[in-house]
Amino acid sequence: MRRSDSEIPDIVVGRLPIYLRALIRLQQEGREITSSQELGERLGISSAQIRKDLSHFGEFGKQGTGYTVSTLIAELQRILHVDREWEVALVGVGDLGRAIAHYGGFAHRGFCITHLFDNDPNKIGEKINNLVIQPVSELKETIKKAGIRIAMITTPADSAQEIANELVEAGVGAILSYAPVTLSVPKHVRVQYIDPVLHLQRMSYYLNDRD
Amino acid sequence: MRRSDSEIPDIVVGRLPIYLRALIRLQQEGREITSSQELGERLGISSAQIRKDLSHFGEFGKQGTGYTVSTLIAELQRILHVDREWEVALVGVGDLGRAIAHYGGFAHRGFCITHLFDNDPNKIGEKINNLVIQPVSELKETIKKAGIRIAMITTPADSAQEIANELVEAGVGAILSYAPVTLSVPKHVRVQYIDPVLHLQRMSYYLNDRD
DNA sequence: TAGATTGTTAATCGATTAACAATC
DNA sequence: TAGATTGTTAATCGATTAACAATC
Numbered sequence: 001m002r003r004s005d006s007e008i009p010d011i012v013v014g015r016l017p018i019y020l021r022a023l024i025r026l027q028q029e030g031r032e033i034t035s036s037q038e039l040g041e042r043l044g045i046s047s048a049q050i051r052k053d054l055s056h057f058g059e060f061g062k063q064g065t066g067y068t069v070s071t072l073i074a075e076l077q078r079i080l081h082v083d084r085e086w087e088v089a090l091v092g093v094g095d096l097g098r099a100i101a102h103y104g105g106f107a108h109r110g111f112c113i114t115h116l117f118d119n120d121p122n123k124i125g126e127k128i129n130n131l132v133i134q135p136v137s138e139l140k141e142t143i144k145k146a147g148i149r150i151a152m153i154t155t156p157a158d159s160a161q162e163i164a165n166e167l168v169e170a171g172v173g174a175i176l177s178y179a180p181v182t183l184s185v186p187k188h189v190r191v192q193y194i195d196p197v198l199h200l201q202r203m204s205y206y207l208n209d210r211d
Numbered sequence: 212m213r214r215s216d217s218e219i220p221d222i223v224v225g226r227l228p229i230y231l232r233a234l235i236r237l238q239q240e241g242r243e244i245t246s247s248q249e250l251g252e253r254l255g256i257s258s259a260q261i262r263k264d265l266s267h268f269g270e271f272g273k274q275g276t277g278y279t280v281s282t283l284i285a286e287l288q289r290i291l292h293v294d295r296e297w298e299v300a301l302v303g304v305g306d307l308g309r310a311i312a313h314y315g316g317f318a319h320r321g322f323c324i325t326h327l328f329d330n331d332p333n334k335i336g337e338k339i340n341n342l343v344i345q346p347v348s349e350l351k352e353t354i355k356k357a358g359i360r361i362a363m364i365t366t367p368a369d370s371a372q373e374i375a376n377e378l379v380e381a382g383v384g385a386i387l388s389y390a391p392v393t394l395s396v397p398k399h400v401r402v403q404y405i406d407p408v409l410h411l412q413r414m415s416y417y418l419n420d421r422d
Numbered sequence: 423t424a425g426a427t428t429g430t431t432a433a434t435c436g437a438t439t440a441a442c443a444a445t446c
Numbered sequence: 447t448a449g450a451t452t453g454t455t456a457a458t459c460g461a462t463t464a465a466c467a468a469t470c
Contacts, residue, residue: 017412043393063428064470081415099310109408149418174414182254190417192410197320199403201228203385204292207360259439274452275446
């Protein structure tokens with residue numbers, strides 16, 4: 001198959017991080033070789049799908065053997081652009097924002113929160129993990145200057161669109177929003193959402209009443 | 212169309228909460244009537260898809276007019292089983308678990324965190340939002356007795372599978388996991404995952420290097 | 423060599439969309 | 447009535463899977 005000739009389905013891209021996560025886990029367990037079948041069993045995905053997905057980007061395996069774990073990890077990191085560390089801005093330092101700022105699991109997976117913003121005067125200047133909370137009024141200028149491309153929104157729903165606008169103007173190209181509203185952004189900007197209630201509601205559909 | 216004759220595609224079920232969220236927002240804006248077209252524009256989904264999705268469950272609209280917002284909200288809440296309040300157990304009271312326990316946005320959307328578990332002796336007995344943190348050793352018994360069906364896992368990756376096993380034995384049928392590992396559970400149990408890094412990696416794929 | 427597993431093709435399956443009769 | 451929008455069918459589109467030649 002041809003190297004990433006533009007049209008990789010987004011649904012395929014969305015599975016690569018899952019493969020990467022599983023491979024890193026395999027590596028931690030000391031495994032050096034794996035196969036599409038093993039990976040598939042762990043993830044509940046067919047081996048054919050894994051091979052097909054990977055084939056969009058190149059040939060990474062060896063017939064009769066499988067994949068070298070470390071090689072495939074490196075390839076996926078390169079493809080996903082996480083063979084480097086991205087600086088991430090976080091906007092909205094409430095309970096959730098604070099928890100995320102404290103969370104240590106981002107750095108070794110390609111992302112590092114380097115800037116915090118909020119518009120509560122009581123929070124401005126406060127330090128979390130060595131980062132000073134800046135006022136939202138400084139957001140655009142700061143992000144532009146620092147060349148930041150990725151941001152997380154952890155503000156209440158009402159301010160989310162407004163913040164998104166600022167971020168886009170500042171040159172951000174990827175937004176991860178925890179605010180429970182669909183954001184409207186230019187099509188060159190990627191947005192992903194996290195709303196735990198959506199997941200809960202999707203599951204409660206399958207729970208029949210009992211009590 | 213026939214009433215929920217068992218085989219509704221899960222991908223359709225997954226969109227209903229998104230519709231519900233948008234409708235509630237419309238209602239807050241004072242709107243009483245809407246159409247599949249308007250809803251679709253707000254969500255970036257085709258109007259045909261919205262009508263098709265809804266048609267799996269019944270006929271809720273009126274030709275020439277559209278949908279009564281309050282009616283459609285009530286119907287979706289009924290379909291998703293969030294026309295009631297589910298008790299939810301939260302396991303793992305670290306930074307993230309704490310933030311979630313404090314978060315007030317669950318209750319009015321059908322879910323209420325009523326139990327907290329952790330196995331750090333220093334945390335046992337501590338109170339968050341009037342809830343006492345219980346030891347994991349009491350988990351199975353407590354959840355069984357309370358008849359709890361939904362749980363959230365906010366433990367580190369290493370303990371997640373173990374906790375999931377306990378939850379399943381206790382009768383839980385829906386698990387929302389923040390731990391970055393694929394859990395293995397019996398097929399009658401639903402699992403949903405939240406791993407922000409997966410979303411970030413999926414987006415960084417589309418960011419070309421610049422600096 | 424015999425056994426295993428890849429990468430890829432073609433077939434299948436399922437989901438989305440376009441179009442329109444029905445009707446408010 | 448004229449205009450609008452539903453619910454549904456059939457057509458299109460895209461994603462998944464089965465199967466296998468290639469080959470390690």
